[in-house]
Amino acid sequence: MRVLVFVLLCCTVSVQAQLFAPANYPKGYFRNPLELAMDLSGNFGELRPNHYHMGLDLKTNKVENQLVHAAADGYISRIKIEPGGFGRAIYINHPNGFTTLYAHLNDFNPKLENWVKQQQYAKESWNVFLELTPGQFPVKQGDFLAYSGNTGGSQAPHLHFEIRRTADDVNVNPMLFGFPLADNTAPRILRLAVYDRMRSLYEQSPRLIPVKASGSNYSTTPALVKVSSPKVSFAITAFDTHTGSSNLNGIFEALLYVDNEAVIGFRMDNISYSDTRYLNAHIDYRTKSAGGAWLQHLSDLPGYVNSIYKQAKGDGAIDISDGAVHAVRIVVKDAYGNAATLDYSVQYDGTAVAPLVSTGKMFYPFMLDGFETEHCEFFIGERCLYDSVHIRYGQSANTHPQGISEVHTIGSSAIPLQESFLVRIQPNRSLTLQEQQHTVMQWYSGSKNDVQKVEWQNGWASARFRDFGSFRLVTDDIPPQINTPGLADGANLGKASRITFTVTDNLGRSKNVRTLLDGKWLRFTNDKGRTFIYRFDEKCLAGPHELTISAEDEAGNGTTKTIRFVR
Known part of the structure; x- marks a missing residue:
């Protein structure tokens, strides 16, 4: 009996080895990027809404502005600043063929921070993705890069740390590189x-x-x-x-x-x-x-x-x-x-398999297929679905005051999509050219909703979405609203440290927000896509000024607000 068990175990180990080759990554090459002992609030491959977690979340004692250091020698190859996602991030290319990434940062080291600011003004954009050459910002292991923060998609102070293969930008599990993290606990x-x-x-x-x-x-x-x-x-x-x-x-x-x-x-x-x-x-x-x-x-x-x-x-x-x-x-x-x-x-248990009874048309992975009615069509691409499934369709009245089509419900929000699918809707009345130019397609499911600008072809409006749900056409002639609480025209801001504003829209989608001070672009941050913030610096000296803010919505409606103030 013991011989049989031994043989079975050997077979199991042999087949398992065929499934996954041993991981072989350089151990001890990268250091802990923080001065704090490594403690994880998130690890590689952890399950998140619509994505795998692609690195390690390193705890920073629940506070911001911990020192972040280069994990190894190399050079800063990319800088990314965005409202969501990584927030403020630094990429470093290393000579061993890997790239490390440090995200949700606050200020970079002074020299790098000044250079990034110059690039933002040159591009007239706070949101940037900058490519750097090897000679611009070389680093040694342990060099100070930035302060940790809570920017972008972060929900609490921490450092998001990744290791990628430089050649193809594929993320590798950092826990395979031998970092000093004790783990003798089983899953x-x-x-x-x-x-x-x-x-x-x-x-x-x-x-x-x-x-x-x-x-x-x-x-x-x-x-x-x-x-x-x-x-x-x-x-x-x-x-x-x-x-x-x-x-x-x-x-x-x-x-x-x-x-x-x-x-x-x-x-x-x-x-x-x-x-x-x-x-x-x-x-x-x-x-x-x-x-x-x-x-x-x-x-x-x-x-x-x-x-x-x-x-x-x-x-x-x-x-x-x-x-x-x-x-x-x-x-x-x-x-x-x-x-x-x-x-x-x-x-x-031998139960007879009952015939499947389901409404809706069956769609399959890797097949381009569609569904057509008199006033709605949809087409699902080859790489949209993960499993075969019946997609149901229904039509109901549109109660939106600016609605110009019926509501078309396609599938269920419980069915995921990898890629967006095409929805085409015919309006329920003739539209003027101006109405067509201000038409959007609105998707909603439960409390969630989104809008997309439509494309017109032969009287049909089309747009792409990445979720099933309910769809309708809406005309929108209401521009977004620029809100400047505490900042009135003619204000004296001599004692203020910053200017803030927000942009809201009746359909929840604004874009192309632009700010000018005395006719020149002024950098406002927009972390997490909420409040636009400018902190007074050398770009706004003492004296009278004129701030102009403009914004658009998805339907193409624009608005501009001008405020005069004294500093």
């Missing part, structure tokens, strides 16, 4: 989910199976899971942490074995930003969008391109139509090799 498995793979994943709710732990070994209750489908797949909710931390971070790797044979697995090793939205194929999107748990599939959906999965024996949809009891093991690992295992059995 935790919280629940198992079972899916009927005779139907679309987006047309069912999974059966959730509770699990119980004995150390790092887990089992289900009951131990034998009987199912009424001859073909099933599995998903898990699992988290990881590191020594001394209470943060529930993402897992690194999960492997599925059936009857002691490796079937499929995934690893959070390297992911490109161009593929990060494929997280929606990796998770049970329908369950999560309804407010449920994060569930990570142990099956590879057909529409997942450049997948993080490795297949050894199929795509993870398991045929159990023989009615036999099949032993299942799921192994979950972190980047340090700590592992947790979940063992259970599964059996098909």
Whole structure:
């Protein structure tokens, strides 16, 4: 018996090695970019809305302005400043073929900060993505780069740190580079989910199976899971942490074995930003969008391109139509090799498979297909869907006061899209040329909404969206509003330290905001896309001034506000 167990274990290790080659990255080359001991609030591959987390979130003791240092020798190759996303970020290229990125920063070091400001004024844009040459800002390991902050898409003070392959800009898991972070804790498995793979994943709710732990070994209750489908797949909710931390971070790797044979697995090793939205194929999107748990599939959906999965024996949809009891093991690992295992059995109970009854037209991954009615058409591209699914269509009255079409409901917000799909709507009356020029298509689902400027062709308005939901045409002749609280025309700002304003729009979409001081462009920051802020500097000396602010909305309506003040 012991010989048999040994042989089975050896076979398991052998197949597993074929799934994932050992990670081989330079250990000790990069230093901790902070002066604080490494402590993670987020790790690589962690699950986030519509994307994988692509680096490490390093805690900064809940405060801003900690010193951020270069992780290794190299040169600053790029600077990015944007309202969301990274906020303020520095990229450094290193001679070993990797690039490090430092994001959500406050001020850069003085020399770099001054250079960036000059570039912003030269481009007349606060939002910039600057390319630098190797000789402009070379750095040595440990050089001061910037102060940590909370800019961009950050929700609390921290440093977002990434390592990428310089040649193709693909992100690599920093935990594979040997940073000084103690981790002797195994991942935790919280629940198992079972899916009927005779139907679309987006047309069912999974059966959730509770699990119980004995150390790092887990089992289900009951131990034998009987199912009424001859073909099933599995998903898990699992988290990881590191020594001394209470943060529930993402897992690194999960492997599925059936009857002691490796079937499929995934690893959070390297992911490109161009593929990060494929997280929606990796998770049970329908369950999560309804407010449920994060569930990570142990099956590879057909529409997942450049997948993080490795297949050894199929795509993870398991045929159990023989009615036999099949032993299942799921192994979950972190980047340090700590592992947790979940063992259970599964059996098909022989229930006759009922015919699928669903309304709507069936669409498939990698097929360009469409749907047409008298007043609405939509077309779904080859790389839009992750799994086959019925897309339902409905029409209802438009109650918007400026609505010029019926409301057309397409699909469900519980069905994710990788790429945008095309929606074409015919207005319910003839429009003047001016009305056409100010027409937008509005999408909404629940409390969310968005608008896109339409293109006209043969009396039909078209736009692209990345979510299913309800769509309608709206004419918009109301310009955005520029709000300057506390700043009236003729104000004396001699004691003020800054000027602030906001821009609002009736349909929630403004753009092309521009500010001029005495006819020259003036830099206002717009962190998180909320308030525009200018802090007085050498660009606004003592004396009378005239500030002009202009903005547009998606429909092309423009507005301008001029304020005279004395400093």
